[in-house]
Amino acid sequence: MAGAASLAALVSGAGGACCGSPATETTGKVAAAQSPSSSNRANATLTAVPGIKVGHHTLAGRPTGCTVVLIEAGATAGVDVRGAAPATRDTDVLDPAKMVQQIFGISLSGGSLFGLSTADGVLRFLEEKKVGIAYGGRRIPIVPGASIFDLGVGDASVRPTADCGYRAAQAATDAPVAEGSVGAGAGATLGKFAGLERAMKSGVGSAASAMPDGLIVAALVVANPLGDVIDPATGRVVAGVRASGGSGFADARVLVRSGTPRVVRSGGNSTIGVVATNARLSKAEASYLAQLTDDGYARAIWPIHTIVDGDTVFAIATGTKSGAPDLVALGALAADVMATAVVRAATQATGLPNLPAVRDLRR
Amino acid sequence: MNRLLLAIAGMVAVSAALAAQASPPASPRATSGLTAVDGIKVGHHTLTERPTGCTVILVDGDAVGGVSQRGGAPGTRETDLLDPLNMVDKVNAVVLAGGSAFGLEAATGTVKWLEEHNIGWPAGPSRVPIVPGAILFDLGVGGNPKIRPTADCGYKAAAAATSGPVEEGSIGAGAGATVGKFGGPGRSMKAGLGTASIKHPSGLVVAAIVAVNAVGDIIDPSTGKVVAGVRNADNTFADARAILRAGTAMQRPRAGENTTIGLVATNAKLTKAQVTRMALMADDGYARAISPSHTNGDGDTIFSLATGRWDGTADITLVGGLAAEAMADAIVRAATQATGVAGIPAARDLKK
Numbered sequence: 105m106a107g108a109a110s111l112a113a114l115v116s117g118a119g120g121a122c123c124g125s126p127a128t129e130t131t132g133k134v135a136a137a138q139s140p141s142s143s144n145r146a147n148a149t150l151t152a153v154p155g156i157k158v159g160h161h162t163l164a165g166r167p168t169g170c171t172v173v174l175i176e177a178g179a180t181a182g183v184d185v186r187g188a189a190p191a192t193r194d195t196d197v198l199d200p201a202k203m204v205q206q207i208f209g210i211s212l213s214g215g216s217l218f219g220l221s222t223a224d225g226v227l228r229f230l231e232e233k234k235v236g237i238a239y240g241g242r243r244i245p246i247v248p249g250a251s252i253f254d255l256g257v258g259d260a261s262v263r264p265t266a267d268c269g270y271r272a273a274q275a276a277t278d279a280p281v282a283e284g285s286v287g288a289g290a291g292a293t294l295g296k297f298a299g300l301e302r303a304m305k306s307g308v309g310s311a312a313s314a315m316p317d318g319l320i321v322a323a324l325v326v327a328n329p330l331g332d333v334i335d336p337a338t339g340r341v342v343a344g345v346r347a348s349g350g351s352g353f354a355d356a357r358v359l360v361r362s363g364t365p366r367v368v369r370s371g372g373n374s375t376i377g378v379v380a381t382n383a384r385l386s387k388a389e390a391s392y393l394a395q396l397t398d399d400g401y402a403r404a405i406w407p408i409h410t411i412v413d414g415d416t417v418f419a420i421a422t423g424t425k426s427g428a429p430d431l432v433a434l435g436a437l438a439a440d441v442m443a444t445a446v447v448r449a450a451t452q453a454t455g456l457p458n459l460p461a462v463r464d465l466r467r
Numbered sequence: 468m469n470r471l472l473l474a475i476a477g478m479v480a481v482s483a484a485l486a487a488q489a490s491p492p493a494s495p496r497a498t499s500g501l502t503a504v505d506g507i508k509v510g511h512h513t514l515t516e517r518p519t520g521c522t523v524i525l526v527d528g529d530a531v532g533g534v535s536q537r538g539g540a541p542g543t544r545e546t547d548l549l550d551p552l553n554m555v556d557k558v559n560a561v562v563l564a565g566g567s568a569f570g571l572e573a574a575t576g577t578v579k580w581l582e583e584h585n586i587g588w589p590a591g592p593s594r595v596p597i598v599p600g601a602i603l604f605d606l607g608v609g610g611n612p613k614i615r616p617t618a619d620c621g622y623k624a625a626a627a628a629t630s631g632p633v634e635e636g637s638i639g640a641g642a643g644a645t646v647g648k649f650g651g652p653g654r655s656m657k658a659g660l661g662t663a664s665i666k667h668p669s670g671l672v673v674a675a676i677v678a679v680n681a682v683g684d685i686i687d688p689s690t691g692k693v694v695a696g697v698r699n700a701d702n703t704f705a706d707a708r709a710i711l712r713a714g715t716a717m718q719r720p721r722a723g724e725n726t727t728i729g730l731v732a733t734n735a736k737l738t739k740a741q742v743t744r745m746a747l748m749a750d751d752g753y754a755r756a757i758s759p760s761h762t763n764g765d766g767d768t769i770f771s772l773a774t775g776r777w778d779g780t781a782d783i784t785l786v787g788g789l790a791a792e793a794m795a796d797a798i799v800r801a802a803t804q805a806t807g808v809a810g811i812p813a814a815r816d817l818k819k
Contacts, residue, residue, distance in 0.1 A: 188744060315714035330784070336755070339689040360788045363668035395537060396761055402754035403688075407788035409748050431539075432682070432720055436711050436759030 149281035149310035150324040153380040155179075155422045158324065159276030160287030160308070161268045166258030167456060168214035170222040171287035171308060171326065172272035173378050176235045178206035179420040180384075182391030183248065184398050187374060187408075187415030191217040194248040198418075200388040204246055208235050209273070210418050211249035212288040212326050212376050215263030219251035219288075225269030250416040252328040253372025254291030256300060257456070264288075281310045281324060284452040285461070288376070292328035293459060294405075294450060295344035296373065297356050302346045305461040306333070309449030311441045318382075318425055321434060323397065323442040325377035327449035329405045330412055332356040336403040336443050343450035343462045351465070356406055374414035375401060377445065379438045383429040385421035394419035396435030400442025417442070500633035500662035501676040504732040506530070506774045509676065510628030511639030511660075512621075517614040518808060519565035519605050521573040522639035522660060522678065523624040524730055530772040532558030533743035534599065535750045538726060538767030542568045545599035546768075551740040555597060559586050560625065561770045562600035563640035563678050563728045566615030570602040576621030601768040603680040603726040605643030607652065609809040616640075633662045633676065635804040637813070640728065644680035645811055646757075646802065647696035648725065649707045651718040656695045657813040658685065661801030663793045669779050670734075673786060675749065675793035677729030679801035681757045682720040682764045683707050688755040688795050695802035695814045702817050708758050720764025727753060727760075729797065730770040731790040735781035737773035746771035748787030752794025769794070 151158055155177050162169035183198045197204050209226045213219030226247045230236055236243035255263075272287065285292070289307035296303045306329075312322035327333065332344025332355065345354040379397040394417045401408045401415055409415055419438070453461035501509055506527040513520035534549045548555050562577050564570035578596045581587055587594030606612040624639065637644075641660030648655045658681075664674035679685065684696025684707040697705040731749040746769045753760045753767055761767050771790070805813035 186747060313712065317714060319714075335691075336688070337691045339687070339691050356788075357792065360785060361665060361667070361792070392539065392763065396759075399754035399760055402751035402791075407748065407784065407791065408751055409744075410784040410787060411744065412784065430719065432759065432762045432764060433711060433714075435762060436683075436707075439754070439759065440708065440712065 147280045148312045150322045150378065150380055151278045151281055152312035152314065152322045153320050153382050153422060154424055156380055157276035157278050158281045159272040160282060161272035161275060162286055162290045163262055163264060163268065165262035167285065167290040168254050168262060168264055169287045169290040170211060170213035170219065170264040170268045170272050172226050172269060172276055173210040174273060174276045175208055175420060175422060178208055179422045180205060180387055180390045181207045182387060182394040182419045184394035184417045186398055187413035188411040189374065190414035190416055191220060191251040192249065192416055193220045193223055194246065197246060198248060200391055205387060207246040207248060209245060209247040210378055211247055211269050213251045213264045214254040214288055214291045216251055216253045216255050218263040220249055221266050222264045222269030223247045223249040225266035226273045229270050229273035248418060250376040252288065252292060252326055252374040252376055254328060256372055257291040257293060283308050283310055283448055285454040288326040289449065292326055294327060294329050295332050296330050297345045297359055298354065302348065303459060304343045304346065305453045305455045305459045307449050307453035309445040309452060311444035311448060313437050313441050320382045321437040321441055323377060323379045323445040325375060325442060325445045325449055327375050327446050328373055329375045329408060330373045330410050331405045331407045333446060333450040334404055334406050335447055342447055373412050375405060376416045377442060378418045378420065379442055380420045381434060382422050382425040383434055384423035384426060385429060389431060390419045390421050393435060393438055397438040397442045399439035400446065404443040404446035499664050501664065501674045501732060502630045502633055503664035503666065504672050504674050504734050504774060505776050507732050508628035508630050509633045510624040511634060512624040512627060513638050513642045514614055514616065514620065517609040517611060518637065518642035519614060519616055520639045520642040521562060521564035521570065521616040521620045521624050523577050523621060523628055524561045524676065525625060525628040526559055526772060526774065529557035529559055530774045531556055531737055531739055531742045532599065533739065533746045533771040534768065535746035536768045537750055537761045538765035539763030540726065541766035541768055542571060542602040543768055544571050544574055549599060551743050555588055556739045557588060557597060558599060558772060559596045560598045561730050562598060562621055564600065564602045564616040565605040565640055565643045567602060567604045567606050569615040571600060572618050573616040573621030574598045574600040576618035577625045580622050580625035599770060601728040603640065603644060603678055603728050604724055605680060607724055608643040608645055635661050635800055637806045637808055640678035641801060644678050646679060646681050647684050648682050648720060649710055649718050650697040650705060654698045655811060656698065657805045657807050657811045658695060658802050659805035661797040661804055663796035663800055665789050665793050667789065670777050671779060671781065672734045673731065673789040673793050675729060675731045675790065675797040677727060677794060677797045677801055679727050679798050680725055681727045681760065682725045682762050683757045683759045685798060685802040686756055686758050687799055694799055720762055725764045726766040727757060728768050729794060730772065731794055732772040733786055734774050734777035735786055736775035737781060741783045742771045742773045744783055745787050745790050749790035749794045752791040752798065756795040756798035
């Protein structure tokens with residue numbers, strides 16, 4: 105796992121660099137081109153789960169975009185929406201009591217609820233490829249989605265549209281996923297307790313765990329929380345509200361306990377993500393997996409699930425690994441890889457003017 | 468991820484003395500318990516003969532109540548009533564008990580005590596005491612599993628409730644509580660009941676109480692270190708996170724052994740929907756201080772109460788954020804304040 109992680113770091117370094125120039129629209133094949141090997145053993149991102157493809161499309165007009173997850177063979181799925189300000193579509197269909205059993209893609213985007221239209225483009229792409237539930241000679245692709253609020257970063261009239269979703273789907277590959285300020289994470293920020301003036305740049309992060317028995321659990325996240333990002337292994341702030349007039353972090357935990365400042369609501373928030381496994385799960389088990397994955401948000405983001413965060417986790421199970429899954433291990437690993445993905449969303453991000461990323465502070 | 472793994476490896480290597488390490492000064496610790504919230508009383512009754520017991524949280528008057536139920540194996544009563552869509556928005560008491568599903572009977576005694584004191588939801592000539600409750604599974608700990616908290620336990624705990632400092636450790640609902648059960652019963656540790664409070668400079672008070680009986684290990688979120696959990700043969704910590712990531716043999720959680728149940732309270736004025744979000748956010752304290760948490764062998768449940776005695780404007784993000792902090796503090800205290808029982812050592816026993 106350690107070797108895979110360091111390879112992923114190399115790969116994602118290249119991916120993160122893809123967004124340095126907002127003047128050109130980019131799609132997410134950069135990481136694939138830099139990847140030394142297409143072997144999934146070197147892949148510590150969401151595409152470590154066989155059958156899953158990921159593509160980004162980043163807009164030129166301002167930092168925003170979308171990230172599309174494709175499961176063309178279909179997957180059992182669930183969702184957990186615990187933030188209080190969600191922007192989602194087709195989440196009711198994931199209720200274990202509802203009929204449809206499989207989904208074929210997930211569209212994550214910037215642009216607040218306007219960005220939900222990116223899923224329209226993913227539907228069009230999958231229909232053209234004849235992917236989806238068979239219905240009278242046609243195919244109906246089921247593509248749930250969620251969006252982050254990033255309208256406070258640059259020109260708010262520039263938003264990901266159906267075209268963005270279509271292009272991200274076209275760009276989707278099973279290569280290691282490009283991380284950092286790309287796709288749906290292009291406009292993501294964090295540490296907003298004292299407003300955007302002291303906030304930091306965030307982005308897309310991904311992580312994966314492969315067990316000796318063949319179980320694979322992987323996560324991808326677009327981290328755009330009101331709160332700070334914490335490394336659960338040490339309890340320390342990775343990225344967050346910057347100290348006023350100095351270097352270092354103010355620490356949202358200290359700010360909240362000390363009573364200063366009051367919560368500032370500029371900028372907008374939401375952390376949205378996907379956890380995937382090759383285990384065979386029922387729909388109810390997939391919902392449960394999404395819930396347990398949310399513990400990764402709680403460990404790596406402080407605070408989380410606030411009234412101004414629309415935090416959402418999708419869970420997908422491809423079922424290529426046979427046998428009864430150990431739900432306890434699966435859920436715990438899912439929370440673990442999600443926490444790692446959140447930390448990577450912060451460490452792999454690239455800064456914007458007045459919105460430094462972790463790597464900028466280190467210089 | 469490399470760094471994470473190194474940190475874990477380091478943790479496995481060092482002894483339980485780590486549990487004594489102080490938190491960084493950046494994260495001030497709580498100073499008092501649940502009764503720091505004006506109008507809240509707490510009473511325990513412990514059945515020392517097994518041990519098990521119950522803990523009753525009494526509201527002076529009533530409070531708006533909510534719940535977050537996220538574990539996969541719950542034992543609860545009156546939680547549907549707390550749904551924000553449903554009518555009754557006031558709670559008179561909450562009962563936390565050991566004894567598995569049998570322990571739900573404890574609430575019956577608390578209802579009786581409240582009726583005798585003419586406390587409850589006005590319904591014609593009578594008053595109906597609103598008493599939600601949850602249980603934890605402790606029948607495998609100690610002596611005769613037929614010894615469980617009954618209505619008598621809930622009555623006595625209500626009668627014993629005071630607004631004084633809350634007694635912690637192996638008492639009340641936490642009397643039979645254990646943690647760190649990934650390695651099987653011989654490697655687990657004793658936990659118990661913990662409480663913590665945070666007084667915000669604005670006058671807002673947020674506090675938590677919890678009986679910790681988790682499958683997982685207890686983690687201090689301010690350091691990432693294990694406080695109590697699965698033990699190796701030499702009484703060092705195996706670290707459930709390391710066991711999990713290595714994919715090595717792991718004891719599946721057994722039904723009837725686990726569940727963490729707790730409550731957060733505030734003096735803020737909250738609506739039923741807001742107090743429900745407070746419970747949901749307090750659940751993040753479980754995720755941070757227990758690893759893993761919310762498993763399908765845990766019936767993890769958190770109640771929330773808002774007394775509304777403070778006139779300030781409550782920001783629910785602030786209240787919820789502090790509730791998660793108070794809950795994580797209370798969980799760590801449940802481990803550090805426990806005393807060993809029936810051959811199961813507590814954190815303080817390992818330090819000797």
